Amino acid sequence: MDKTTVLSKKPLFLGLLFLLFILFAFLPLYGSVYSVILVTAIFMHIVLTVSWVIFSGPTGYISLASAAFFGVGIYTSAILGKTFPLPIVICFGALTSFCLALFVGALTLRLRGIYFSMFTFGLVLLIQQLLLWYEVNITHTRGRFVIVINNATIYYVMFAILAATILTAYFISRSKYGLALQSIGEDEEASAHTGINVTVLKTIIFAVSALFAGAAGAIMATRWTYIDPFIAFNPLFSFMPVLMAIFGGMGQFYGSIIGAVIFAYLQEMLITRFPYYYMLIFGIILVVVILYLPGGLVGLLQKWRKGDLAEKHANT
Amino acid sequence: MIVEILDIVIAGLLLGGLYALIAMGLSLQYGVARVLNISHGEFIMLGALGAWFLFGFGVNPLVSLAICGPVTFIIGFLLYRTVFTRLRTSSASIGAYEGSSMLASFGLLFIIQSIALIAWGSGIKGYTYLAFPVNVGGALFAANRLVALAFAVFLGLVFYFFLVRTRLGKAIRAAAQDPATAGLMGVNINQVLALCFGLGAMMAGFAGLLISICYPVNTTMGLEYTIITIIVVVLGGLGSIPGSFIGGFILGLIGSIVTYLEPGLSLAAYYVLFMLLLLVRPTGILGK
Numbered sequence: 001m002d003k004t005t006v007l008s009k010k011p012l013f014l015g016l017l018f019l020l021f022i023l024f025a026f027l028p029l030y031g032s033v034y035s036v037i038l039v040t041a042i043f044m045h046i047v048l049t050v051s052w053v054i055f056s057g058p059t060g061y062i063s064l065a066s067a068a069f070f071g072v073g074i075y076t077s078a079i080l081g082k083t084f085p086l087p088i089v090i091c092f093g094a095l096t097s098f099c100l101a102l103f104v105g106a107l108t109l110r111l112r113g114i115y116f117s118m119f120t121f122g123l124v125l126l127i128q129q130l131l132l133w134y135e136v137n138i139t140h141t142r143g144r145f146v147i148v149i150n151n152a153t154i155y156y157v158m159f160a161i162l163a164a165t166i167l168t169a170y171f172i173s174r175s176k177y178g179l180a181l182q183s184i185g186e187d188e189e190a191s192a193h194t195g196i197n198v199t200v201l202k203t204i205i206f207a208v209s210a211l212f213a214g215a216a217g218a219i220m221a222t223r224w225t226y227i228d229p230f231i232a233f234n235p236l237f238s239f240m241p242v243l244m245a246i247f248g249g250m251g252q253f254y255g256s257i258i259g260a261v262i263f264a265y266l267q268e269m270l271i272t273r274f275p276y277y278y279m280l281i282f283g284i285i286l287v288v289v290i291l292y293l294p295g296g297l298v299g300l301l302q303k304w305r306k307g308d309l310a311e312k313h314a315n316t
Numbered sequence: 317m318i319v320e321i322l323d324i325v326i327a328g329l330l331l332g333g334l335y336a337l338i339a340m341g342l343s344l345q346y347g348v349a350r351v352l353n354i355s356h357g358e359f360i361m362l363g364a365l366g367a368w369f370l371f372g373f374g375v376n377p378l379v380s381l382a383i384c385g386p387v388t389f390i391i392g393f394l395l396y397r398t399v400f401t402r403l404r405t406s407s408a409s410i411g412a413y414e415g416s417s418m419l420a421s422f423g424l425l426f427i428i429q430s431i432a433l434i435a436w437g438s439g440i441k442g443y444t445y446l447a448f449p450v451n452v453g454g455a456l457f458a459a460n461r462l463v464a465l466a467f468a469v470f471l472g473l474v475f476y477f478f479l480v481r482t483r484l485g486k487a488i489r490a491a492a493q494d495p496a497t498a499g500l501m502g503v504n505i506n507q508v509l510a511l512c513f514g515l516g517a518m519m520a521g522f523a524g525l526l527i528s529i530c531y532p533v534n535t536t537m538g539l540e541y542t543i544i545t546i547i548v549v550v551l552g553g554l555g556s557i558p559g560s561f562i563g564g565f566i567l568g569l570i571g572s573i574v575t576y577l578e579p580g581l582s583l584a585a586y587y588v589l590f591m592l593l594l595l596v597r598p599t600g601i602l603g604k
Contacts, residue, residue, distance in 0.1 A: 060415070062415055062418075062419075107595065108594075108595070111594060111595075111598065113411055113414060113415070114352055114414055114415070114418065115594055115598050117418065118352075118546060118550065118590075118594065119591060119594045119595075121543075122543075122547075122587050122590050122591050122594075123591070125543065125583070125587050126584060126587035126588065126591065129581070129583045129584035129587060130584050132580070133580040133581055133584060136580055137580060235539070239422060242419065243419075243422070246419065276430045276433045276434045277430070277434070278430075279426045279429065279430035279433075280426065280427060280430035280431065280434070282426050283422075283423045283424065283425070283426030283427035283430065284423070284427060285423075286419070286420070286422065286423035286426065287399060287420055287423035287424065287427070290403070290416055290419055290420045290423065291399065291402055291403065291420070294406070294416075
């Protein structure tokens with residue numbers, strides 16, 4: 001690749017990004033109600049996936065706590081939604097998730113590998129069971145109704161959360177903290193010896209990544225109108241971000257976004273019509289990707305492009 | 317009072333026997349084959365629904381043991397040979413393999429569960445077998461639960477002696493300690509690991525069948541049992557087979573006590589125990 005193409009690529013990319021932004025910013029004005037709802041759901045999955053990747057991508061810690069952070073956001077919104085205006089509710093949802101993640105992170109991040117995954121998954125189920133018990137035995141209700149907000153507002157709020165998530169992820173990955181996280185992923189002990197405060201960094205980034213999941217939960221609750229512990233703390237919200245990120249490829253920043261878009265679209269298309277077949281297809285894709293595409297879609301794309309380049313060089 | 321305590325203890329042992337059997341299976345899969353098999357519960361479901369399906373044709377559930385066990389064994393064995401052997405050889409490190417094999421087993425969970433849902437639907441299924449009450453020192457229990465406990469303990473012991481006394485069991489233990497060296501000593505490592513995975517699936521199939529004798533079952537029951545199994549395995553020490561056996565009974569007793577005190581909190585108590593255990597003693601009671 002020569003110099004001119006490198007230089008001319010950046011404005012093109014920014015232009016494309018701007019075009020996409022305009023396209024999505026005015027969607028509720030020209031799109032159908034269904035398309036607004038669909039894009040909101042896709043945005044939600046991107047937020048969950050990217051926020052998962054912020055922490056788990058570089059460090060290699062497979063967190064299964066996404067559903068807990070998301071669910072905490074949902075419940076915060078359900079409890080506070082009737083008394084506070086929307087922006088405050090969303091901030092509260094994000095902050096509650098942040099605090100939970102800070103607490104859990106400080107408690108568990110010395111657990112390595114598979115133990116960390118198990119603990120975070122246990123957390124989701126524990127909160128679910130405790131809430132269920134609380135609702136059945138103390139308040140004698142099952143679930144809650146959430147105040148309804150129009151679709152366009154939900155869409156714009158989710159759009160804003162999405163933008164914040166992607167920008168944060170981008171800046172973290174480009175900063176020295178991103179590098180530090182990556183070195184933790186490569187070799188935790190060595191990076192501790194180079195002067196990185198491993199525990200503090202891991203805890204803070206883990207908590208920051210939970211902010212966005214919590215905010216997304218707080219706004220999605222208003223879309224669902226009725227929630228109970230099984231809806232809010234559905235373990236599927238823990239698995240989905242992991243699978244979407246792996247499917248897209250975690251080596252590149254945009255990989256997880258592509259994975260989330262494709263999977264979320266497939267999900268919205270298939271899940272209402274063929275729920276069982278959707279799960280089947282989902283499982284098969286997951287196994288095939290893990291077996292044959294360890295780099296995900298983006299890895300495949302890169303390999304294919306590299307192969308293409310190598311061929312060109314061989315010919316000349 | 318005495319009868320109440322007896323009631324709780326026996327109920328705990330009955331539950332614990334099933335947990336122990338399931339956990340031994342996962343312990344084998346994780347301890348030797350290094351797969352934290354999230355789809356373990358799906359094999360339990362296959363065993364349970366297999367027994368229910370065969371019962372519809374008038375097959376005695378205890379006879380179905382001889383059918384469901386081998387079938388789940390073959391499925392597990394083939395899955396290991398096709399999916400996990402490839403993953404193992406292509407992974408850079410044992411840590412990377414543990415992560416990716418866990419995620420692959422998530423995929424298997426979705427595949428097996430949705431096939432079962434397509435085949436059998438999501439309704440609750442049950443049948444009655446040996447449901448008459450038996451008096452144990454004043455406490456009343458259904459005969460089927462005592463039969464299930466007896467079989468669970470019997471199968472667990474048979475399996476333990478298989479590991480300790482036979483040549484193949486020795487190969488498995490060698491592979492658990494150091495796969496590379498075991499391979500150099502002439503153990504066909506791929507075959508042995510696949511065998512372990514298959515045996516683990518078989519234990520799950522047996523346990524599922526015994527569960528279906530006692531409780532109603534459905535196609536989405538798997539994940540809950542998987543989680544309980546993981547808790548038992550961590551409690552006993554990851555990879556320790558006697559630990560899993562003992563851990564199963566301990567968790568069964570705890571479950572029974574909590575259910576007696578506050579029925580809604582038994583699962584929550586499991587998770588609290590699990591998380592405390594991970595924080596305080598992640599190696600479990602019998603771990604190294």
